[in-house]
Amino acid sequence: xxxxxxxxxxxxxxxxxxxxxxxxxxxxxxxxxxxxxxxxxxxxxxxxxxxxxxxxxxxxxxxxxxxxxxxxxxxxxxxxxxxxxxxxxxxxxxxxxxxxxxxxxxxxxxxxxxxxxxxxxxxxxxxxxxxxxxxxxxxxxxxxxxxxxxxxxxxxxxxxxxxxxxxxxxxxxxxxxxxxxxxxxxxxxxxxxxxxxxxxxxxxxxxxxxxxxxxxxxxxxxxxxxxxxxxxxxxxxxxxxxxxxxxxxxxxxxxxxxxxxxxxxxxxxxxxxxxxxxxxxxxxxxxxxxxxxxxxxxxxxx
Numbered sequence: 001x002x003x004x005x006x007x008x009x010x011x012x013x014x015x016x017x018x019x020x021x022x023x024x025x026x027x028x029x030x031x032x033x034x035x036x037x038x039x040x041x042x043x044x045x046x047x048x049x050x051x052x053x054x055x056x057x058x059x060x061x062x063x064x065x066x067x068x069x070x071x072x073x074x075x076x077x078x079x080x081x082x083x084x085x086x087x088x089x090x091x092x093x094x095x096x097x098x099x100x101x102x103x104x105x106x107x108x109x110x111x112x113x114x115x116x117x118x119x120x121x122x123x124x125x126x127x128x129x130x131x132x133x134x135x136x137x138x139x140x141x142x143x144x145x146x147x148x149x150x151x152x153x154x155x156x157x158x159x160x161x162x163x164x165x166x167x168x169x170x171x172x173x174x175x176x177x178x179x180x181x182x183x184x185x186x187x188x189x190x191x192x193x194x195x196x197x198x199x200x201x202x203x204x205x206x207x208x209x210x211x212x213x214x215x216x217x218x219x220x221x222x223x224x225x226x227x228x229x230x231x232x233x234x235x236x237x238x239x240x241x242x243x244x245x246x247x248x249x250x251x252x253x254x255x256x257x258x259x260x261x262x263x264x265x266x267x268x269x270x271x272x273x274x275x276x277x278x279x280x281x282x283x284x285x286x287x288x289x290x291x292x293x294x295x296x297x298x299x300x301x302x
Contacts, residue, residue, distance in 0.1 A: 014115065018108055025101065032094075213285050218296065220282045221245075226300050229274035232266040239263050241271055243296040251280030271298055 090098070225243070241261035246254050256275040258268045275296075284290050 217284045224278040228277040232270045234266045241298045245294045253279035
């Protein structure tokens with residue numbers, strides 16, 4: 001707690017007042033002592049005659065005796081000590097002043113004690129506040145250290161997590177790359193095997209198509225379409241059309257288109273409808289002969 005300027009001036013004021021009161025008391029005592037009446041000491045009565053030294057010298061000569069040396073004068077008796085003087089009785093004004101002085105001294109003593117108690121209380125408050133501030137600072141420092149440690153631990157954990165995630169990502173990337181390469185190798189092997197199989201199947205299909213079995217299968221399909229054909233009124237003799245038929249395994253027709261045809265639009269539409277009605281188409285004698293896209297020449301016999 002910081003001392004205020006007013007407290008310092010108050011302390012100086014009370015100190016100066018106390019010293020002034022002490023000096024006043026000393027001056028009052030000295031003045032009272034000087035003013036006391038001194039006792040009068042009475043001198044003792046002596047019966048004597050004054051004689052000079054020549055008369056004393058002539059007295060022995062007149063008697064026919066040699067002059068005797070002059071006797072030594074008697075030593076003076078010490079003066080008796082004055083009786084102790086009774087102290088003068090103080091006047092009512094002095095008694096009142098003394099009482100007032102005592103009251104002032106008691107008041108000053110009380111004020112000094114109160115000031116001392118106030119100073120002690122102030123010092124205790126200052127110490128308490130300083131202790132509380134120091135305790136708060138220690139708590140703040142401890143809290144700051146705790147937060148710094150938690151932040152450092154969190155940062156360390158975050159770095160460890162990132163490193164673990166990075167390693168995991170690298171491992172996953174490596175495994176994915178290995179899997180991709182393995183899949184590519186497997187797909188390449190499958191493509192090679194499929195290609196080899198397709199080549200073999202194509203070679204076999206070509207061989208089969210060039211045989212009489214293929215022609216026989218196409219004739220069966222053509223016959224089924226012709227049986228399903230409903231001749232329109234505008235059809236004339238000598239119809240010759242080329243059909244492009246798309247089928248799926250099992251013989252189901254999924255698409256029909258009339259390419260070249262010498263018939264009118266009604267004839268063309270009737271032939272497309274006949275191809276759909278002929279679905280499913282007869283299966284080939286050998287599965288290797290199956291072909292999705294068939295080219296059929298439609299020439300109905302009248």
